[in-house]
Amino acid sequence: MRIFTIKNSKVQNLIFTLFWLLIWELAAKIINEPVILPSVGQAIAAMIEMAKHATFYKDVAISLLRVFAGVGLSIIIGIALGILSGLYAPVYRFFNPVMSVIKSTPVVSFIILALVWMKTSSIPVFVCFLMCVPIIWTNVMQGIKDTDRKILQMCSVYKISHFRVIKDVYLPSVSGYIFSSIAASIGIGWKSTVAAEVIARPEISIGGGMYDAKIYLQTENLFALTLIVIVLSFIFEYVIKNLIGNFSKGRKAYADKSN
């Protein structure tokens, strides 16, 4: 029954994806103007054409590295600040205004400001970091606040050291929050990195290619690059989710065993 359901949902996903591709293809046929809306075939052809050039792989690799760096940095700093803010109210009050401002500021404002502050190749990483860190900070802090008070009381009675309370109680309690915030950050990380690349135009980048596509009215290239970003984002998310899955499998084993 379970196998049937999984198969069924996979088939459904495929059918619905094909349906939306068909809509795209039909719309392209009706408009019949590749500059406005290229067809699926034209976008894929553009992608194949790009893939013939070595610079394409360089662009993709560097953009990927930027997302890695931005998301990675936000994970490290977001977790550290989230734990401290969750544990100590003054730390929370110190960082809350900054995080609230970051959350409400349009990404483009940061990109333009960063253009004044730093060299273009660093801007996408900086912007990606700024967009992701509040998500991780908020989640980790919530996880700390939701940690079972009764367990903490037990630790207090048995005089467990702060270090071990953080390592053995807080971290396992917030791991779910950390994982879900990382998964949520990946999509946002990609979007903000590429947006920053389009505006800041560092020498090697996917965003730079998108900007050129806009300038030279190569809409099919824009679609091709967008598809590549979407696919990379999916792969990135899939890998991270699997890593997370493997990491937490040990801890969840007991639950599976008892069910």
Next chain:
Amino acid sequence: MPIKVTDLKKSFGDNIIFDGLNIEFKDSRISCVLGPSGVGKSTLFNIISKIESYNAGTIEGADKKRIAYVFQEDRLLEWKTVYENIAFVIADEKDVKHRVDEAIKSVKLTGYEKYYPKELSGGMRRRVALARAFVYNPDIMILDEPFKGLDIALKEDVMNDFYEQWKKNKFLVIMATHDIDEAVLLADDIFILSKKPAVVKVQIDAKTMSKDTLESIIREHLEEAQ
């Protein structure tokens, strides 16, 4: 050193729990606290173990002491095994492996070291919480209905094991229970608390009388305390 609670006052908003409670738990003895539900037994234990604040009064004899507390709920770390849960409270001390193995043996959980709490029955989880308290080698042990949830045969077993463990070191024990048999079997001193604000209605030196007499005295006072 005994634990001496003097003129203790505690309230949660308008709900006054203690308005001048005086009680003394003697060293090297097992003191059982009985009383109606909600009278404030757990609150008193939480205050003594410093996880609850109080409004006025003094608590002497609990400072700088190693306190082990078996809570009403097991309070186990679900992501740690039985062994790890017990070792958790002495991880920075010496001879951990031997002490944990002994504690596991004393609650008859040998073979279950690698099990996670979710894989255990309610009674087994209680025994893990008890083993965690034993392994700590406490000066004071606080037990809040520690044998609740155990079936009769196992309860007797665990109670006997507890008593054997206690006899080795004779630390100060404070135990809350609703079960008169537990009190009769284990207690040196029995305190019956009456309704809020709680006061000690009667204090009994349990070892000076026969079990039957003790049981009937407890029953009589408990009925009056309701």
